[in-house]
Amino acid sequence: MKDYGVTRALSGVDLVVAPGEIHGLVGHNGAGKSTLMRILSGLEKPSAGSIEFDGADVSALWSARRAESAGVRMAYQELSLAPDLTVAENAFLSDRRRIRSLGWRRAAETRIAAVLDEVFPGHGIELPRFVGELAMAERQVVEIARALCSEPPALLILDEPTESLGVDAMRQLYRYLHVLAGRGVSILLISHRMNEVLEHSDRISVLKDGRTVLTRAAADTDEDELLVAMGGEVRGESSRVHDVPESATSLGAGAVVASAALPGSSLPFQARAGEIVGLAGLAGQGQDELLDRLWFTRLSRRIAVPRRRAYVPGDRQTSGIFPLWSVADNLAVAAARQLARVGFVPRARRRALADGWVQSLSIKGGARAPITSLSGGNQQKVLVARAFATDAPLVLLNDPFRGVDVATKDELYTLMKTEAARGRCIVWYSTENKEVAHCDRVYVFRAGRIVAELAGADITEERVIAESFDEHQPTPARGDRGDRS
Amino acid sequence: MSAISTTLPGLRRRTVIGARHSVPGALSLVAMIVIFVIAAVNQPGILSVYGITLMLTAAVPLLLAAQAQMLIMSVGDIDLGIGQLVGLVTVIAATLLSTDPALGVLALVGIVAVYGLLAVIVQKRNVPSIIATLGMSFVWLGLALQLLPTPGGATPEWLGQLSAWRPTWIPAPVVWIVAITLVAWLIAKRSRFGTRMRALGSSPATLGRAGVSLTRTRVLTYVAAAVLAVLAGLVLASQTQSGDANSASNFTLVTIAAVILGGGNFSGGQSFPIGTTFGVVTLALITVLLGLINLSSSLQSAAQGIIVLAVLAGRIITERFVR
Missing domain, CATH: 3.40.50.300 (P-loop containing nucleotide triphosphate hydrolases)
Known part of the structure; x- marks a missing residue:
């Protein structure tokens, strides 16, 4: 019997993923999904609580290396691929298996090609190309394949895997996830797409404010119940x-x-x-x-x-935020023209504008917080506010x-x-x-x-x-x- | 198995993709050929083994230093001390290495070790490499002047023989240039370490998540670069048969120019070892060409700069067309 359990003293997460189970995890941004994933993959240590793996308490020893060798694989939403490296080179970086030293490039290509062909037949991705040259949907495909291109997984964590996938690739992915589950692999599926989670999970947990508020068999629940569990306003x-x-x-x-x-x-x-x-x-x-x-x-x-236009980009990591700036600076940058008095932006006017938007959109963290300290959803609010704060x-x-x-x-x-x-x-x-x-x-x-x-x-x-x-x-x-x- | 062979692209497709990836460095190849042709038309005498040897001899130490710079730039750093470092190595070669070989070798090993330490500081303390290496450049210069206040000294005999090798059928510098390029290409583009090195420049977070030590990768990059820089100094000393703290002070900026000409960029992530070679040869040929057309020596730097700018502008334009 194999169990994964995590308890965080701060919030009280109680999550058990059984072998061969597809476990859906839904929740708001800021509900603690990312933190939970970082803990599961060993990138962060819980301040309290326990992690059990394969029936044994491993909380004290859990680390990225340990998680890796135990078979925890993760496909990230904010893609974890190096844009200047080829598809095969990226796969090689995270592949823990030994590889021969002569002709390793060809060996690495064969390995990732095998995974791509198995999971996404007909994907049409050329392995010697740089990841940065691929379209968003292709990169997502590569990211998922990369996570699978290593020793066989025991627990596969997928963070919003279908956000940028096309319909075909999405169906291929879910088909493959059911195959994996059939082999006894546990899958933690994190997604905002309720219908997909409902359709493909065995059980679903709802995370809210860092706590698991609901765990139900997928067959026994519906979208409305999940939405209510995620937060009262949703209804x-x-x-x-x-x-x-x-x-x-x-x-x-x-x-x-x-x-x-x-x-x-x-x-x-x-x-x-x-x-x-x-x-x-x-x-x-x-x-x-x-x-x-x-x-x-x-x-x-x-x-x-x-002549005046405003733009809200979709990819906030690469073309959205100024990571070193505060929320207020990020928010007011596009409106500088209309805020300016004889060529200078008075601090007070910028502050007033930012405060107004922070309040009306209830951006958690406030105007002075560094933008990177905000959760993804709140960063996105800032980007939208930036566009609407202009007079475009x-x-x-x-x-x-x-x-x-x-x-x-x-x-x-x-x-x-x-x-x-x-x-x-x-x-x-x-x-x-x-x-x-x-x-x-x-x-x-x-x-x-x-x-x-x-x-x-x-x-x-x-x-x-x-x-x-x-x-x-x-x-x-x-x-x-x-x-x- | 048949499914796999559909995904692995054939040689032709690989060539197309490879060609597209090397576009940024392609213009330096064009510039190199153009300048070579102009020079050959002006002075047909250079089209001989002797002529080419004469023309490219100075490019060999520069190339070693430029490949060192290329490695450091591919992790997104920059080395502003490399010129002074090469100067110091020539001084060590002309003094310690002949008087006390063991001490001389120890000093060279020490330089490499210091570079490893610099990498640790850059990685762990978040010190910009530009500051760390600029600071070190004064240390290198100071040490060199302390060892040998005025140019001179004598290099060991074995070192002199390195540049005495002059085959009659092929220009020796061409052999060196090809060999150095091949080594740099193997390190940067073909080796597993090179992949990690480029990943560090491209996306450190990716490398970290893959479970690779960022510090170790950066240290190895700096150490490899330091070894190349030390070799550059030894070759330069072997050519001049003496040491001079200031003999290579222009290397710092010229190596950066060569890397950029060859397709590199300041943000890191990509390596262009072959392009860097084209860049170095182009810069060496420009110097020769300006000498051939009897441009007043006081204007040569300016003309060199203008040609470099023109090539870079051309690179930006061609890249836009390709995209």
């Missing part, structure tokens, strides 16, 4: 978002703020003042490119945008809510609606199909072209999914329950 999701005065959105849109003609698209792109325009469809079908064009206008002549009439969002918890998302949706009501134009690329419900109009992308424009009652998850796939065969895209083994 109010729909009502809270629609609290916003409907007036402006129903007022109809104002003047055209931005427009673009995409090569090959019969439908032109247009966005009006007071509107939230969604860019939907499968990930990587040209939504990024449109946002890039709207932002770097010099790339194209067939584009009309206002056009705000571009590049899938900024990846891996953000439900409550934070609600606050940010509400903010977007309020800002749109005040006459701003918001262009929002989202990979989460549910989010289209918050848009006034939605453009669906496929293969670099706009293939559909949805408005009003047409904006539904089902419609977006249907339009995302080839029009000749309306794919039964929802649910892959048949994969369940």
Whole structure:
């Protein structure tokens, strides 16, 4: 019998993962998931409590090396790959197995190729390429394969593994996870995607404020129960978002703020003042490119945008935060122009602006805290606030809510609606199909072209999914329950 | 097995990917060829074994130092003391190494050890390498001037023979340059240590999570660089048959220029050993060319700088086109 248990005195986590079990773990950002994972993988020591592995109490000896040799493998959400190294070299770094010294590069390539082919057949990733050259979805695939490319795992921890995966890769991953579980490997699946967790886990634990508040067999629970367990406000999701005065959105849109003609698209792109325009469809079908064009206008002549624009990036680690700056500095940097008095930004004005936003978005930590001390969700709030703190009439969002918890998302949706009501134009690329419900109009992308424009009652998850796939065969895209083994 | 062979790309695909990866250094190859052709047109005499030997002899110690710089830059650090260090090594070669060989060897080993220590300080204490090595440059200079206040001394006989080797059928410097490049390429691009070294420059957190000691990796990088720098000093001393504390003071910036010309960058993570060689040869050829066209010697540095800037600008432009 093999058990993993962790107890933290501070908060009281009690988690047991049985062999061959897929254990779902859900919770807000800041609920302690990352800390729990760091403890399980031996990167941090618990100040109190116990870790049991394989039935033995190992709390005193638990270390990264120990966890590694015990078979704890981890695929990170903030990808842990070196961008300047090739796929094979990255896999080699974390591979604990011995490797021959002559021709080791070829041996390393064969090893990672075997894992990639087994888990993601038809992935099309070229091993001699630098990881930095790969698309986000491919990098995620490599990250998962890297975690598996070592001695056989005993416990596999996956942190938001499907956030940037395409539909195919996602199905392949879950199929493989069930195979692994069948071999007796324990899997800890951390995800914000409730339907995936519900569908593929055997048991689910909910983490809240550093405590496990619920552990249930997946068959005995549903999304509502999990949402309630994660935090009381969640239940109010729909009502809270629609609290916003409907007036402006129903007022109809104002003047055209931005427009673009995409090569090959019969439908032109247009966005009006007071509107939230969604860019939907499968990930990587040209939504990024449109946002890039709207932002770097010099790339194209067939584009009309206002001179002042604001941008919220999706990848907060590489293009979002200034890690050495405080929350206030990060927040106010884009608004410097309007804050400035004769070329200087008065401290008091910057402080006032930051305090206002910190309060209205309840950013935990306060304006003076270093940005890196905040949890991921709170960092994202700062980035969104940075864009809306400017007076730019056009705000571009590049899938900024990846891996953000439900409550934070609600606050940010509400903010977007309020800002749109005040006459701003918001262009929002989202990979989460549910989010289209918050848009006034939605453009669906496929293969670099706009293939559909949805408005009003047409904006539904089902419609977006249907339009995302080839029009000749309306794919039964929802649910892959048949994969369940 | 058949599934695996579909994923491992063939030789042709590998070549394409490899070519794309070496774009940043490609322009220094072009610049090297262009300058060589211009020089050859101006003075056809250089197209002989003797001519090429004459032209490239000075590039050999510079290349050793530049590859040392390349290693240090690929972990994202920079060595501002390498010129003074090479100068000190020539002084040690011209004094201690001939009067008291054991002490001389000990001193050279000591230099390598100090570099290992520097790496520990940079890693553990978060001291920027630029500060640590700049500080050390004054120490190296001071030690060298203490040992040998004015240029001179005498190198041991065996060291002189190193540069006396002059085959008639191939220019000796070409042999050295190819051999040094090959060693640097094996270390940086092919070895397991080289992979860890580039990972340290690219993403230290990744390396740490993989369970590799960052300190150990940085120390080994610095030690390898120090060995190359010591060799650079010995070769230089063997060519000049004497020691001079200031003989290589321009090496510091020229090696950095060579690495950057060859495709490297200041942020680390990537190594361009072959590009660095092209960079060094380009810089050596520029000096020769400016001499050939009788440019007043006071203007030579300026002209050299302008050519370097032009090549770098070209590199930025070509990289944009490739992307």
